[in-house]
Amino acid sequence: MASGLAAAQRAPIFVLNSLEADVSVIDAATWREVKRIPTGKEPHHLYMTPDEKSIIVANALADSLTFIDPRTAEVQKTIRGVVDPYHLRFSPDMKWLVTAGNRLHHVDVYKWDGKDLALAKRIPTGKTPSHIYIDTRSTVAYVTMQDSDELVAVDLARQEIRWRIKTGPMPADVFVTPDDKTALVGLTGSDSVEVFDVSGDAPRTVRKIKTGAGAHAFRGAGDQKHVYLSNRVANTISKIDVTTLQVVETYPAPGGPDCMEVLQGGRLLMVTSRWARKLTVIDTQTKQIVKQVKVGKSPHGVWTLDHAARF
Numbered sequence: 001m002a003s004g005l006a007a008a009q010r011a012p013i014f015v016l017n018s019l020e021a022d023v024s025v026i027d028a029a030t031w032r033e034v035k036r037i038p039t040g041k042e043p044h045h046l047y048m049t050p051d052e053k054s055i056i057v058a059n060a061l062a063d064s065l066t067f068i069d070p071r072t073a074e075v076q077k078t079i080r081g082v083v084d085p086y087h088l089r090f091s092p093d094m095k096w097l098v099t100a101g102n103r104l105h106h107v108d109v110y111k112w113d114g115k116d117l118a119l120a121k122r123i124p125t126g127k128t129p130s131h132i133y134i135d136t137r138s139t140v141a142y143v144t145m146q147d148s149d150e151l152v153a154v155d156l157a158r159q160e161i162r163w164r165i166k167t168g169p170m171p172a173d174v175f176v177t178p179d180d181k182t183a184l185v186g187l188t189g190s191d192s193v194e195v196f197d198v199s200g201d202a203p204r205t206v207r208k209i210k211t212g213a214g215a216h217a218f219r220g221a222g223d224q225k226h227v228y229l230s231n232r233v234a235n236t237i238s239k240i241d242v243t244t245l246q247v248v249e250t251y252p253a254p255g256g257p258d259c260m261e262v263l264q265g266g267r268l269l270m271v272t273s274r275w276a277r278k279l280t281v282i283d284t285q286t287k288q289i290v291k292q293v294k295v296g297k298s299p300h301g302v303w304t305l306d307h308a309a310r311f
Contacts, residue, residue: 011305012073013261014055015272015279016046017296023057024295025073026279028306031293037075040064044102045087045259046301050094055303058085060102070305079117083108087131091138096120096156098141100129107132107143107152109159121159126150131173131217135180142183142198144171151185151196151203165203168194175218175227177242178311182206184240186215186229193229195245209245211238217259222266222308230257230271237271237282251287253280259301262308272299 012034013026023037023046040062048055054076057066063083067076086102090112097110097117107125110117126145129152133142140162141154149169153162169189176183181199191213195206212231219228221239229238230253237257239249251269255276262269269282273292279302281291 011071013270013279013302013304014046014068014070014073015295015299016043016057016301017298018042018044018300019297021059022296023068024279024299026293026295028304031281031291033293033295035073036296037066037068037073039066040078044300046303047088047090048303048305050090050092052305056088058082058088058099060084060086070303082110082117083122086129089132089134089141091134091141091156092136093138095138096134096141098132098134098143098154098156100132100143102128102130102146105129107141107154109141109154109156123154123159123161125152125161126164130171133174133176133183135176136178137180140198142174142176144174144185146170146172146188151183153198153203163202165196165205168192168208172215173217173229175220178224182242182245184209184218184227184229184242186211186217188214188216188232191215191231191234193240207245209240209247211240211247212236212250216257219260219262220308220311222262224309224311227311228260228262228269230260232256232258232274237269239284249284249287251282251284252289253282254289255280258299261302261304263304264306264308266308270302270304272302274298274300 015024040059042061084101085099087100126148128147130146168187192208197204212234214233255273
């Protein structure tokens with residue numbers, strides 16, 4: 001097919017079903033769900049480690065993390081005693097794992113030795129910590145506070161808050177440009193991305209980029225120049241130039257678009273359709289939906305080894 005949908009994709013695709021406490025495994029050659037992997041209670045996000053050896057599911061109500069092999073789709077292990085992990089992120093050097101305790105209003109910073117986690121510090125934050133992004137130097141974790149409308153910077157070495165700044169309504173995902181100078185925050189309670197200069201000792205509000213109602217989650221486009229943003233209420237995806245900070249393309253994405261993944265080559269964009277129980281595949285050249293795969297209730301995250309280049 002011209003869209004590249006039939007191109008050889010060998011690694012499975014993983015979609016997290018938040019309301020069914022499991023992960024759908026999709027065969028990328030046939031675009032069919034081949035199995036479900038049970039997880040802990042109320043999983044909300046899954047995440048591939050920087051070394052790409054594991055996909056981790058954060059089980060908020062089970063206080064656990066489920067590690068899955070991204071090649072074989074087999075469970076590697078479960079780590080228990082991780083309190084209220086809603087969102088999670090490893091530092092690029094994989095020395096730190098940070099989790100956001102969404103219900104309990106804290107951020108946990110863990111030391112990681114390649115096998116085990118050791119809690120370095122539990123840090124009280126604002127209301128409802130939501131999404132995390134860590135800079136390229138593995139020094140700062142940026143965390144959004146969904147219900148107190150803030151962006152917080154956490155010093156990983158010291159395990160303390162460096163600064164906090166007010167944002168627009170209901171900040172969700174956060175993306176930091178590769179030069180570590182600019183942070184983009186999706187305002188799910190609005191129709192915009194808020195841009196902050198984080199290059200100095202104190203943050204500074206730069207501008208807002210109008211995208212669409214329910215601005216929510218980011219994913220790099222694979223070309224090192226653009227980032228995608230899902231607009232959950234508007235049912236669209238915006239493509240943002242990270243240099244000019246402008247929307248350059250908009251794609252239709254029905255069913256409450258949430259988390260995204262870009263396949264190798266950069267042409268095909270996958271997005272979880274949160275309210276439609278589907279994984280939607282978009283051809284970014286034609287701006288057409290080329291496939292929808294039925295998954296579980298409230299699909300949230302999506303990851304695969306056969307992805308476009310990361311930032």
